[in-house]
Amino acid sequence: MDKKAYIIKIEQLNKWFDDFHVLIDINLNVSSGEILVICGPSGSGKSTLIRCMNNLEVYQKGSLIVDGIYVGDNLKDIQKIRTEVGMVFQHFNLFPHLTVLDNLTLGPRWTKNIPLKEAKDMAMHYLEKVKIPEKFNSYPGQLSGGQQQRVAIARSLCMRPKIILFDEPTSALDPEMVKEVLDVMIDLAKEGMTMLVVSHEMGFAKQVAHRVMFMDQGQIIEQNRPEEFFNNPKEERTKLFLSQII
Amino acid sequence: MSNIFIWGRKNLYPTTGQGIISIAIVSLVGLVLWNFLPWSIFNAVWVADNSDVCRQAGGACWAFIWEKLYFILFGFYPAEERWRAWLVLALFLGGILYSGRSKSWTLSLIVVWLGLVVSMMLLLNGTLLGLPTVETSYWGGLVLTIILAMTGIIFSYPFGVLLALGRANQRLPVIRGICVSIIEIIRGVPFISLLFMASLMLPLFLPSGFVIPKLVRAIVAVIIFSGCYLAETVRGGLAAVSRGQYEAAQSLGLSYWKTMGLVILPQALSKVIQPTVGSFISLFIDTTLVVIISMYDLLGAARAAASDSAWLGFAREAYVFLALIYFAFCYTLSKYSRRLEKDILTKKVH
Numbered sequence A: 001m002d003k004k005a006y007i008i009k010i011e012q013l014n015k016w017f018d019d020f021h022v023l024i025d026i027n028l029n030v031s032s033g034e035i036l037v038i039c040g041p042s043g044s045g046k047s048t049l050i051r052c053m054n055n056l057e058v059y060q061k062g063s064l065i066v067d068g069i070y071v072g073d074n075l076k077d078i079q080k081i082r083t084e085v086g087m088v089f090q091h092f093n094l095f096p097h098l099t100v101l102d103n104l105t106l107g108p109r110w111t112k113n114i115p116l117k118e119a120k121d122m123a124m125h126y127l128e129k130v131k132i133p134e135k136f137n138s139y140p141g142q143l144s145g146g147q148q149q150r151v152a153i154a155r156s157l158c159m160r161p162k163i164i165l166f167d168e169p170t171s172a173l174d175p176e177m178v179k180e181v182l183d184v185m186i187d188l189a190k191e192g193m194t195m196l197v198v199s200h201e202m203g204f205a206k207q208v209a210h211r212v213m214f215m216d217q218g219q220i221i222e223q224n225r226p227e228e229f230f231n232n233p234k235e236e237r238t239k240l241f242l243s244q245i246i
Numbered sequence B: 001m002s003n004i005f006i007w008g009r010k011n012l013y014p015t016t017g018q019g020i021i022s023i024a025i026v027s028l029v030g031l032v033l034w035n036f037l038p039w040s041i042f043n044a045v046w047v048a049d050n051s052d053v054c055r056q057a058g059g060a061c062w063a064f065i066w067e068k069l070y071f072i073l074f075g076f077y078p079a080e081e082r083w084r085a086w087l088v089l090a091l092f093l094g095g096i097l098y099s100g101r102s103k104s105w106t107l108s109l110i111v112v113w114l115g116l117v118v119s120m121m122l123l124l125n126g127t128l129l130g131l132p133t134v135e136t137s138y139w140g141g142l143v144l145t146i147i148l149a150m151t152g153i154i155f156s157y158p159f160g161v162l163l164a165l166g167r168a169n170q171r172l173p174v175i176r177g178i179c180v181s182i183i184e185i186i187r188g189v190p191f192i193s194l195l196f197m198a199s200l201m202l203p204l205f206l207p208s209g210f211v212i213p214k215l216v217r218a219i220v221a222v223i224i225f226s227g228c229y230l231a232e233t234v235r236g237g238l239a240a241v242s243r244g245q246y247e248a249a250q251s252l253g254l255s256y257w258k259t260m261g262l263v264i265l266p267q268a269l270s271k272v273i274q275p276t277v278g279s280f281i282s283l284f285i286d287t288t289l290v291v292i293i294s295m296y297d298l299l300g301a302a303r304a305a306a307s308d309s310a311w312l313g314f315a316r317e318a319y320v321f322l323a324l325i326y327f328a329f330c331y332t333l334s335k336y337s338r339r340l341e342k343d344i345l346t347k348k349v350h
Helices: A046-053 A074-082 A100-109 A116-129 A146-159 A177-189 A201-207 A226-231 A237-245 B002-012 B016-042 B051-057 B062-074 B079-100 B108-123 B143-170 B171-185 B191-205 B212-238 B245-253 B258-273 B273-292 B300-306 B313-348
Strands: A006-017 A020-030 A036-041 A061-065 A085-088 A163-167 A194-196 A212-216 A219-224
Touching: A020 A046, A020 A194, A020 A212, A020 A219, A020 B016, A020 B051, A036 A046, A046 A061, A074 A100, A074 A146, A074 A219, A085 A146, A085 B245, A100 A116, A100 A146, A100 B258, A146 A163, A146 A177, A163 B143, A163 B313, A177 A194, A177 A201, A201 B143, A212 A237, A212 B143, A219 A226, A219 A237, A226 B016, B002 B016, B051 B062, B062 B079, B062 B143, B062 B313, B079 B108, B079 B143, B079 B313, B108 B143, B143 B171, B143 B212, B143 B273, B143 B300, B171 B212, B191 B212, B191 B273, B212 B258, B212 B273, B245 B258, B258 B273, B273 B300, B273 B313, B300 B313
Parallel strands: A036 A194, A036 A212, A085 A163, A163 A194
Antiparallel strands: A006 A020, A006 A061, A212 A219
């Protein structure tokens, strides 16, 4: 693949929490339009890795380039990256004091100066897309977990991001609500969005992922196309992990 | 009759132990009223030309309050300009009525009150409006208390919020250190000493001929003192907002001030409405301490009125009247805060 097409380039990235070495010599390239599912036991550093990509976590060594912008100390650059990289959290993190519509228009209005009318139209468009336009005037506290997560996805879509990071998007949901969120994510995947998904939803990975990556103890252990990854894992730790979650 | 009996049995005498406590409390209240009511109402004198009538009656002398009403409300404010002070009171009541509608509970309310207090001060001073100038040293009574409390509340709140934000900021250790020092030093000092500093020591440090009116110095002392207490209240609210909210706002690309202003503060401040209003109430009550730097606020004016030689010996009446006024204000504030909180909570309950 042509190197220019990489939208995320990570070289020799290292991160410590005090003495704890969470990420060790990470090298990773992600192409534009790629869907990468990252799995691994808890504490393996997978969430920390994607949180480095929009600077919610700071790394200490190596280099990380997102869409041609170096992720470092420059505040302007970081704000630019954040407007281009959406993030969906495990606990949704919708703003509870704002209505669904205001949650969606907040980013576009205050970071991109998009006029209110236009921001609202866009918000309604994406609410249709995640299939809850009728809830535009509700507060997050009045929605179910699955609905909240779909609103959260719509909120990041309203920023027209080039990449969306999903940090365990379904693990805080009741089982019956997982599907409605995954369906929205599958739709997005089919439209060619670049997605980095930290998740243990192996069904999702098999269905839409281009690549599945397994991490353990701060290192990338193995990565491959989904069919190869699931049917023919090479590393012992991967086999052990897969036997535990499937 | 039997209904009352059943109610009393159920609520006052459910068990012997609680019954004894009820009886003790009821008889204590009864005893107080037994002595208070004849004094305050049955034997009270409501209208009198001089104090002799009151002295003979033996009850409360409300005629004294009536006689001194203007002084208690307006202090030494010149009699011929009193209409301006009345207008200030009217503006204040108007402001309260306006704030009472739940429709008015927006950020613009702060602007409304700021406008009100500025126009009140312009009106009382008069110079800029082409009216005869009345120096701040002539302002007094209830009007002075209102001015002190309003400016105190309006300015100490944003000041407290800024201090709290500075203290919570992990990335700027210098600013954090400054804010922590201000908060801890001021909170470690009684309000009276701060007032003395503002009224006696500050002029020593200023170049001669450069005079800041005593009122302004007192207001600044109130703002700084109250702001530091509010800062701690607001800090509690900030700590109650989850980390995920900061991260969600940041991941949208919002700057620090936008994150705070649009996402964090609206949540943090509404979590601490009750303690915030509690601070406002103590600020309102603390303004009485300006008496010690010889300003005649509501308390000061009432005390001065009670020491008039023609009406000596009626301090009790003055204090009861004052207590009623203070209670009315504080109770209104506290009721208001409860409504505000209920309104915010019902909007987004789960």
